[in-house]
Amino acid sequence: FLNPLQHASRGRFEQALASVKPDAGVTSSSDAQGLPFWWEAVWDLDMMKAGNPGEKVKFSDIARVFKSNIEQIYGGYASLDGCPLAEGELTDIADGTMFVGLQQYMRDYGSPYKLCFGPKSFLVISDPVQARHMLRDANANYDKGVLAEILEPIMGKGLIPADPETWSVRRRQIVPAFHKAWLKYMVGLFGFCNQPLIESLDKLVKKGGKVEMEEKFCSVALDIIGKSVFNYEFGSVTDESPVVRAVYSALVEAEHRSMTPAPYWDLPFANQLVPRLRKFNADLKILNDVLDNLISRAKQTRSVEDIEELEKRNYAEVDDPSMLRFLVDMRGADIDNKQLRDDLMTMLVAGHETTAAVLTWALFELTKNPACMDKVREEIDRVVGDREPTYDDIMEMKYLRLVVAETLRLYPQPPLLIRRCRTEDNLPNGGGREATVIRGMDIFLALYNIHRDERFWPNPDEFDPMRFTRPYQNPDVPEWGGFDPKKWENKLCPTEIASDFAYLPFGGGQRKCIGDEFAVLEAVVTLSMVLRRFEFAFDESKMTNVDIADHPMNLEHPVGMRTGATIHTRRGLNMVVKRREI
Numbered sequence: 170f171l172n173p174l175q176h177a178s179r180g181r182f183e184q185a186l187a188s189v190k191p192d193a194g195v196t197s198s199s200d201a202q203g204l205p206f207w208w209e210a211v212w213d214l215d216m217m218k219a220g221n222p223g224e225k226v227k228f229s230d231i232a233r234v235f236k237s238n239i240e241q242i243y244g245g246y247a248s249l250d251g252c253p254l255a256e257g258e259l260t261d262i263a264d265g266t267m268f269v270g271l272q273q274y275m276r277d278y279g280s281p282y283k284l285c286f287g288p289k290s291f292l293v294i295s296d297p298v299q300a301r302h303m304l305r306d307a308n309a310n311y312d313k314g315v316l317a318e319i320l321e322p323i324m325g326k327g328l329i330p331a332d333p334e335t336w337s338v339r340r341r342q343i344v345p346a347f348h349k350a351w352l353k354y355m356v357g358l359f360g361f362c363n364q365p366l367i368e369s370l371d372k373l374v375k376k377g378g379k380v381e382m383e384e385k386f387c388s389v390a391l392d393i394i395g396k397s398v399f400n401y402e403f404g405s406v407t408d409e410s411p412v413v414r415a416v417y418s419a420l421v422e423a424e425h426r427s428m429t430p431a432p433y434w435d436l437p438f439a440n441q442l443v444p445r446l447r448k449f450n451a452d453l454k455i456l457n458d459v460l461d462n463l464i465s466r467a468k469q470t471r472s473v474e475d476i477e478e479l480e481k482r483n484y485a486e487v488d489d490p491s492m493l494r495f496l497v498d499m500r501g502a503d504i505d506n507k508q509l510r511d512d513l514m515t516m517l518v519a520g521h522e523t524t525a526a527v528l529t530w531a532l533f534e535l536t537k538n539p540a541c542m543d544k545v546r547e548e549i550d551r552v553v554g555d556r557e558p559t560y561d562d563i564m565e566m567k568y569l570r571l572v573v574a575e576t577l578r579l580y581p582q583p584p585l586l587i588r589r590c591r592t593e594d595n596l597p598n599g600g601g602r603e604a605t606v607i608r609g610m611d612i613f614l615a616l617y618n619i620h621r622d623e624r625f626w627p628n629p630d631e632f633d634p635m636r637f638t639r640p641y642q643n644p645d646v647p648e649w650g651g652f653d654p655k656k657w658e659n660k661l662c663p664t665e666i667a668s669d670f671a672y673l674p675f676g677g678g679q680r681k682c683i684g685d686e687f688a689v690l691e692a693v694v695t696l697s698m699v700l701r702r703f704e705f706a707f708d709e710s711k712m713t714n715v716d717i718a719d720h721p722m723n724l725e726h727p728v729g730m731r732t733g734a735t736i737h738t739r740r741g742l743n744m745v746v747k748r749r750e751i
């Protein structure tokens with residue numbers, strides 16, 4: 170449908186424009202960037218089509234889009250939604266550093282702007298008021314769009330990609346699994362799972378001390394998530410089994426897909442013919458077999474209980490404290506095998522690399538900031554010493570929790586959230602401009618941009634964990650409620666509420682991360698155990714000649730590290746480690 174339209178419309182509309190304004194000065198920002206306006210109409214129609222699967226785009230829609238585009242071009246706007254257009258290079262999305270480019274566009278165009286990659290376009294939102302609207306107030310108007318399509322082969326209908334109907338049933342059943350008694354028990358498990366990491370670092374110290382810490386953190390996070398979610402021992406810190414390789418391969422493919430604009434995996438016979446897809450499918454089978462096995466075993470020993478009873482369990486006496494056990498035992502829970510597997514797979518993917526990324530960046534920032542490192546160590550020495558930390562210790566180590574929070578502000582992983590508009594919606598202006606989001610529009614919510622915007626975070630690029638203890642208001646953005654430390658007083662970490670949606674490492678609103686507390690507890694335990702025992706310095710021999718301050722998230726970074734966003738190309742956090750003298 171769209172191709173002939175593109176060809177036919179090109180000449181006619183350019184002619185039509187010329188006759189209306191024969192020597193018109195260029196008024197549309199899209200024209201100013203060399204994008205012909207008919208493309209915008211095609212994009213807008215393409216959105217509507219995507220938002221309407223199975224339904225034909227009506228003639229009235231086509232007429233409306235073209236009329237509106239012509240009006241808006243002459244009214245000085247660029248596209249149907251009234252947003253300026255930015256033109257992207259496809260390579261920007263393929264190399265995993267797209268969010269750095271998105272920040273530059275935000276400085277040029279504000280929020281929102283429309284980013285066009287060849288035939289595809291995304292509305293990019295970089296404003297807390299608009300984020301609050303989309304994530305919380307008008308959440309029902311949006312779904313996971315492109316993300317759900319990409320993740321479906323791996324996570325099926327797990328919570329992250331789930332459509333709103335599946336999501337509302339599953340979320341209600343999974344939330345109780347993260348109850349307080351379980352989280353407290355998990356803290357002990359985190360300490361236990363960190364012991365092999367300590368031993369492995371000790372061995373490396375004896376061999377000269379060179380270590381790639383991102384890989385180590387990935388391994389410990391995998392061991393933790395395997396044990397806590399389905400009581401499975403990956404043992405990845407000490408070994409690399411075929412199952413561990415299969416997990417990494419599935420993660421790599423998920424990453425790759427999330428940055429590949431063309432869904433080549435959907436092409437006929439691609440799964441049989443493309444070697445990387447054949448490997449991916451084989452790895453996914455290994456993983457699914459393991460999960461299916463664990464699920465059948467858990468179901469064979471099912472002992473049904475009410476949620477209230479399950480939440481009161483004495484975990485010290487429970488054989489299998491895993492989340493799988495809880496979900497299987499819950500009375501009235503939907504325990505369809507496929508759904509359980511999708512949920513477990515989702516936890517595995519969601520809870521592994523994200524935590525590994527925050528650990529990696531925290532160590533990176535602390536190594537760069539010795540004064541912060543000293544403060545962290547003073548706290549760990551005073552509160553925990555050589556013990557394994559408890560839940561109460563973590564509550565007492567406020568500075569270390571703030572270090573984790575500040576790391577998540579500077580390096581949110583994921584750096585953007587993806588949505589698709591289900592019903593036409595109007596965005597408030599906030600600190601940007603009002604816009605109409607048309608049905609089917611794909612959206613990037615650029616967390617990285619919001620987290621590093623000086624209108625919401627003074628000295629935004631500075632690593633300053635104590636910023637979360639200071640209130641902040643900005644009268645220039647009256648719709649934004651500011652940052653209020655009192656609003657997170659009884660929580661583990663600052664929240665989206667305390668920052669009125671300017672701090673969103675775990676998202677916000679109804680689809681907020683379900684594992685946020687789990688992740689912070691895990692990060693604090695791991696950092697406190699590692700930093701108590703070891704000293705780290707950057708491995709100079711691995712550095713490139715690119716200035717450290719230039720591109721903190723760039724591929725050419727001196728330590729070659731990025732967030733887990735592209736595991737397959739990462740070069741890791743190369744360090745020299747030695748035992749700490751206490």
Ligand code: HEM
Nearest residue numbers: 328329519520523524582586674675676680682683684688
């Ligand atoms: C530092 C670690 C983590 C970060 C930064 C993080 C970040 C996020 C973000 C930003 C979202 C919202 C996605 C969206 O709105 O599109 C999310 C959702 C989710 N996360 Fe996490 N996450 C982390 C750890 C975990 C852990 C440990 C688990 C599970 C054990 C987990 C499970 C989930 C699930 C199931 C969702 C989907 C929730 C829903 O849609 O209802 N995450 N996470």
